Amino acid sequence: MRVLVSGGAGYIGSHTVLALVAAGHDVVVVDDFSNSKPTVVGRLESLSGRHIPVHAFDLTDADKTERLFDHEQIDAVIHFAGFKAVGESVAKPLQYYRNNLDSTFALVDAMNRHGVTKFVFSSSATVYGEKAPVPYQEDYEFLSSSSPYGQTKVMVERVLSDVAHITEGWKVALLRYFNPVGAHASGQIGEDPQGIPNNLMPFLAQVAVGKRDKLVVFGDDYPTVDGTCERDYLHVEDLAAGHVAALDHLDAMTEPVRAFNLGTGTGTSVLQMLHAFERAVGRELPFEVGPRRAGDLAAFWADPTRAQSELGWRATRTIDDMCVDTWRWQSANPQGFPDA
Ligand code: UD1
Numbered sequence: 001m002r003v004l005v006s007g008g009a010g011y012i013g014s015h016t017v018l019a020l021v022a023a024g025h026d027v028v029v030v031d032d033f034s035n036s037k038p039t040v041v042g043r044l045e046s047l048s049g050r051h052i053p054v055h056a057f058d059l060t061d062a063d064k065t066e067r068l069f070d071h072e073q074i075d076a077v078i079h080f081a082g083f084k085a086v087g088e089s090v091a092k093p094l095q096y097y098r099n100n101l102d103s104t105f106a107l108v109d110a111m112n113r114h115g116v117t118k119f120v121f122s123s124s125a126t127v128y129g130e131k132a133p134v135p136y137q138e139d140y141e142f143l144s145s146s147s148p149y150g151q152t153k154v155m156v157e158r159v160l161s162d163v164a165h166i167t168e169g170w171k172v173a174l175l176r177y178f179n180p181v182g183a184h185a186s187g188q189i190g191e192d193p194q195g196i197p198n199n200l201m202p203f204l205a206q207v208a209v210g211k212r213d214k215l216v217v218f219g220d221d222y223p224t225v226d227g228t229c230e231r232d233y234l235h236v237e238d239l240a241a242g243h244v245a246a247l248d249h250l251d252a253m254t255e256p257v258r259a260f261n262l263g264t265g266t267g268t269s270v271l272q273m274l275h276a277f278e279r280a281v282g283r284e285l286p287f288e289v290g291p292r293r294a295g296d297l298a299a300f301w302a303d304p305t306r307a308q309s310e311l312g313w314r315a316t317r318t319i320d321d322m323c324v325d326t327w328r329w330q331s332a333n334p335q336g337f338p339d340a
Contacts, residue, residue, distance in 0.1 A: 001025050001026070001075040001076050001118075001247065002025070002026040002027075002028065002072075002073055002074055002075045002076075003020055003025050003026065003027055003028070003074070003075065003076050003077070003078055003247065004028050004029075004030060004068075004072070004074045004076070004077045004078070005017055005020070005027055005028070005029050005030070005078050005080065006029075006030050006031070006059055006077065006078070006079045006080055006081035006103070006107065007030075007031055007036075007079070007080030007081030007082065007122070008027065008029030008030070008031055008052075008054075008080070009029060009031040009033060009036035009037070009038070009040045009041060009054070010031070010035065010036045010080055010081075011036075011180070011190070011191045011192070011236065012080055012122065012177070012180055012236060012239060012240070013029075013031070013078075013080040013081075014036075014040050014044060014189050015184055015189065015236045015237060015239070015240040016078060016080070016239075016240040016243045016244075017029065017044050017048070017052065018044060018047055018048055018184065018189075018240065019237070019240035019241055019243065019244050020078075020243070020244060020247075021048040021050055022048070023244045023248075025244075025247075027050075027052055027053075028052075028053045028054075028055070028072050028074065029041070029052055029053065029054045029055070030054075030055045030056075030057065030059060030065075030068060030081070031054065031055075031056065031081065032056060032057055032058040032059070032081070033056060034058070035083075035084075035194060036192070036337075037192065037336070037337040037338070037339065038054075038056070038340075039337045039338050039339070039340065040189060040337055041054050043188045043189055043337075044189070046188075047184070047186055047188060047189070053072070055068050055072075058103075059081055059102075059103035059106050059107060060098070060099060060102040060103050060106060061106070062102075062105070062106040062109060062110075065106040065107060065109075065110045066106075066109070066110050066113065068110070069110040069111070069113070069114040069116070070114075074114070074116055075116065075118065076116065076118035076119070076120070076247055076250070077107060077111060077116065077118065077119050077120070078120040078122070078243055078247065079103075079104065079107060079119065079120070079121050079122060080122040081103055082099065082100045082103065082122070082152070083095065083096050083099050083100060083149065083152075084149060085149065085198055086126075086147045086149050086150070086198065086295070087198065088149075089147050089148040089149035089150075089152075090147055090148060092148075093148040096148045096149055096152055097148060097151075097152060097155075100149075100152035100153075100155075100156060101152060101155060101156065101159070104156050104159060104160070105159075108159070108160070108163055112167065117167070117168075117169040117170045117171060118171055118247070118250045119160060119164075119170070119171070119172045119173070120172075120173045120175060120243055120246050120247055120250075121156060121157065121160055121172065121173070121174050121175065122175060122177070123153045123156070123157055123174045123175055123176045123177070123259070124150065124153045124176060124177055125176050125177060125178045125179075125232075125261070125263070125300065125302065126145045126147070126149070126150035126153060127143045127144075127145055127150065127153050127154050127157060127176060128140055128143065128176075128300070129142065129143065129144040129145055129146070130144075130146060130297060132300075134299065134300045134301060135265060135300075135301050135302055135303035136176075136261060136300060136301070136302055136303060137261075137303045137306075138176070138258075138259040138260065138261055138306055143157065146295050147295065157174050157259070160172045160174065160257060161174075161256075161257045164256035164257040165256055165257070170256050170257075171250040171251065171253050171256060171257075172256065172257040172258070173246040173247070173249070173250060173253075173257075173258055173259075173260060174257065174258070174259040174260070175242060175243065175246055175259075175260055175262050176259060176260065176261050176262065176302075177234075177239060177262050177263070178231065178232035178233070178234055178261070178262065178263030178264070178300075178301065178302050179199075179200075179201075179231045179232060179233045179234065179263075180233075180234055180235075180236045180239045181200075181201040181233050181234070181235065181236065181322045181326060182201075182235040182236045182237065182317065182321065182322035182323075182325045182326055183236065183325045183326050183328065183329035183330075184236075184237065184325070184329070185237070185325060185328075187325075187328035187329045187332045187333075188329075188332075188333075189329070190325075190326065190329030190330065190333065191205075191236075191326075191329075192333075192336035192337050193336075196212075200215075200231075200270060200273060201233070201273070201277075201322075201326055203215060204273070204274065204277045204285065204326075205277075205326050205327065205329075205330035206330070207285050207286065207287075208277065208281045208285055208327065208330065208331075209330055209331060209334040210334075211334065213286065214285075214286035214287050214288055215274060215285065215286070215287040215288075216287070216288055216289075216290040217270050217271065217274070217287055217288070217289045217290065218270070218290060218291070218292055218293040218296060219289070219290070219291060219292035219293070219296070220271075220289045221292075222292075222298040222299070223298055223299075224267075224269055224298055224299050225269050225272075226269050226271050226272070228269045228270035228271045229269065229270055229296055229297070229298055229299060230267030230268060230269050230298070230299035230300075230301070231267060231268060231299075231300070231301070232263040232264055232265065232266060232267060232268075232300065232301035232302050233264070233268055233273065233319060233322060234262065234263050234264050234315045234317075234322075235315065235317035235321060235322045235325070237317065237325075238262075238315040238316060238317050239262055239315075241313065242260075242262040242307065242311065242313050245307075245311040245312060245313040246260060246311055246313075249310065249311050258310075260306055260307045260310070260311060261302040261303060261304050261306065261307060262302070262304070262307060262313075262315075263301060263302025263304050263315070264301070264302070264304065264315040265301060265302055265303060265304045266301060267299050267300070267301040268319055272319070273319065273323075274287060276319045276320055276322075276323045277323045277326070277327070279320065279323065280320065280323035280324045280326070280327040281327055
């Protein structure tokens with residue numbers, strides 16, 4: 001298939017571009033580079049050995065989105081592009097709702113006008129909210145999220161579901177990611193957050209290269225194995241493979257829309273992750289325990305059974321693999337991707 005990857009220059013998008021090409025698909029990228037660098041593209045081209053067509057614009061511009069579909073032949077869309085910082089979304093809710101919803105509306109409109117009916121959406125485990133039983137299962141009914149960011153995921157899932165149910169031929173896979181970490185085995189692409197990282201793994205990696213003094217562990221009095229929060233970390237290359245599996249499965253889907261958890265099914269604590277990262281780096285890393293972060297849940301992980309049985313997908317890489325690959329990327333690229 002010829003697949004439009006929105007946000008294809010971002011962390012998960014870029015790894016998915018490589019997985020798609022390796023699986024024999026053609027790729028077209030649309031990205032406004034608001035949270036990624038254009039130099040990613042050169043690395044994708046050298047790693048894949050292929051020219052990657054890139055359209056640099058903001059998908060909320062419906063006219064440009066329409067023209068993209070006029071000019072490129074597209075068989076399916078994988079939609080990553082969106083704002084994703086939880087804290088920022090609380091401060092700027094309208095920007096988050098507008099950006100994440102309008103981009104989806106523009107894509108869906110253009111797809112409908114051009115007869116494109118295959119859609120894979122980058123959703124998140126955050127849609128399970130605060131009350132879903134752990135491990136999370138896809139058929140949990142009461143989706144909600146405490147942050148505007150998370151709520152945009154809930155809303156876009158709903159929009160796509162309504163469209164898919166009413167529009168002949170539509171097939172939508174909603175992929176609910178747990179905590180993606182790691183980097184491509186080449187060490188040439190990886191997560192490159194702008195500013196101070198919000199998330200654990202990129203923060204740890206920056207401590208290890210000396211860009212940050214120490215990790216602050218957000219609370220050690222949770223009812224977990226060692227008092228620190230547990231999450232279901234999965235390797236970004238496993239996650240990328242999950243997108244290819246979902247895309248290839250769309251035609252076989254008996255319902256117009258289906259959600260899939262992409263996770264390992266195992267929880268790992270913050271301290272366990274810290275120690276795994278120390279093993280990868282080969283030395284101890286400085287940390288201190290601070291207060292809890294508002295909005296954090298003690299522990300959650302996926303029930304990945306559905307993805308295993310229906311997509312034939314399972315995460316294969318270990319926590320140590322995730323840390324080794326993150327470290328290979330971060331140590332070779334301490335400043336992330338170059339500006340030019
Ligand atoms: C966060 C978001 C989630 C989003 C996901 C991907 C929150 C509450 N949740 O998930 O909605 O989908 O990122 O962007 O922000 N930790 C530390 N010190 C740090 C950073 C993190 O101890 O400096 C801990 C956190 O308390 C948490 C764990 O590490 O227990 C993982 O945190 P993080 O990587 O931010 O992911 P989530 O909070 O699970």
